[in-house]
Amino acid sequence: MTELVATTPGLYPLPDWAKDELSDLKGHQKTDLISGEEGGAIAETYEQVRAELIELQQSAGLDRIGEGQARWDDNLAHPLAVHENVETRGIVRYYDNNNFYREPVVTGELTADGDVAAELAAAAEQTDDLQAVLPGPYTLAELATDEHYGTEAEFLEAVAEFLATEAAEFPAHETLLLAEPSLVTNPPGDGLDAQVSEAVDAVAGAVDSDVVVQPFYGALEEKVYAHLLDADVEAVGFDLVSDHETNVYNAQEYGTTDSVGLGVVDGQNTLVEEPETVRERFDWFDEQVPASTFERAYLTSNTELFYLPVNKATEKLETLATAADLEEVEA
Template identity: 70%
Template sequence: MTRIATTLGLYPLPDDAKERLSDLKGHQKHDLVSGDEDPAIESTYDDVRAELVDVQQDAGLDRVVEGQARWDDMLAHPLTVHDNVETGGIVRYYDNNNFYRDPVVQGDLDFSGDVAADLEAAADLTDDLQAVVPGPYSLADLATDEHYGDDEEFLAAVAEFLAGEVAAFPDAVETVFVLEPSLVTNPPGDGADERASEAIDEVARAADADVVAHSYWGALEEKVHAHLLDADVDAVGYDLVSNHDDNVYNVAEYGTKDSVALGVVDGQNTLVESPETVRERVDWFEDAVPSDFEDVYVTSNTELFYLPVNRFEEKLAALGAAVAPEVEA
């Protein structure tokens, strides 16, 4: 069993970059990303990407994400920069006190390549690259459909779109985290739960890398969890910060994949866990379920965007130290 220190990406923007971008565009942060930046803004994001990769490498993380500094609209970003999507008014996702733009789909979701382009740039900075994408169910849940006209057809279109984006990822990508918080916060009902699993399966099969389907802000309902295990993913993620008991119940009762991701560092609380605490939480889970896992991804339970930069960096260091070989005194 190998413990792999990583995160879900979507990092806080460094303070100096916020100032630079505000000066360049003259707008608040929600208006900074259009998907077609001028050279000065693009250069700023290049600098931020390099800085975020350095922070992860210094922390000793085993998988390094691009950082998603351009993702002002968080998980909705792949849609908000799409040519056939109109960015609507400001909305709040998941009751997390942060506000984003509503992606309104008004045409076919054809290939974009936006995420792949960022990953190509990150591939020059690390040999341990991990991609992060929204899951199809969550992305469809966060969007407004004015084109497809049917929930089932819309989910299928979003899954096909994401599969095309993932297929374009560079060969350097070793792991893909597919983030599906809506499976917890707005769980699909009968029939829809199976379709959600099939949509995740389509995205996973497009990846030439290990795929982790990670949900958070609670535990999956039993049927949703059971259907998710049918998807062709290499690991399922569990948020042990928000609800450790129900997540352990799901694994003990229904099993899981050969590998798991464990959200053991709180992505929204400024209290920094010690490496010992992180190890204890992973040990507790492994003792509580009857499984011998191939890989355990030791990670934050949510994205880290919500944290101040200094706390974000301290939590990365805790994750890295938690899986580092212990040095005997």
């Protein structure tokens, strides 16, 4: 039997009240939200948002509860954007959409700073089903500019070590989701594609939890996918919304990990899927990979949810939870 687990890649939309309040508090400007330096009122607002987002996930019935990443103004670039040895410079488009982030430029050694761990420690007080979220090492390296380490390979190794030291400080958690959209949008070339597996291993080895590597915005190139399967993780994911055919081809041709992450709800479209539709997407994938004996399938949105209005994001959480609770599935 395949266990179905409802979850998301995090990065939830801010509630309207929080947008207004934070806009006023920040003087309508983006600020360097280095951990512990936000100021009392801003920090308190983020604490309230975190509590609200966790309650939202719990009420929807998700099996894994994320912190919500309300402070991540720079999206997946956040862990570097708040680092003391990183300068944030110009505004850069976030993948192929109308969202933007500040370019993080690494100017010194990437030492651990405990920023994400502090967020998760606060979240752990509200749930025993905690899911940590980090950008994957390749994605974080691709979102940044290196002015310290030198080569692309050296920088990827440094970013992986940084994420590993960060993850080692996390409180107890059930799952660590590594979001790796850049593996799809700007795939690594020869040599670096093999190093990506080693980089993921470095991060996964730092935690005592189930690690899910979730690409999105399409499907991985064959060679990239094959190398990623060498990583010591529980699950490698597939974006079945953006490109189901190529993702299924990869699974058929190269196999899968023991468990899988499946992007079965559209994180960028306000149309809310029916739970039965979501289960049909899982069933279809399962039927197309007949040799599969998935221990677990993580049912998730195919991208982060910050693109959506709060009410639509909430409805999609409920859809995922309901889909996972429909009749049990034989692998």
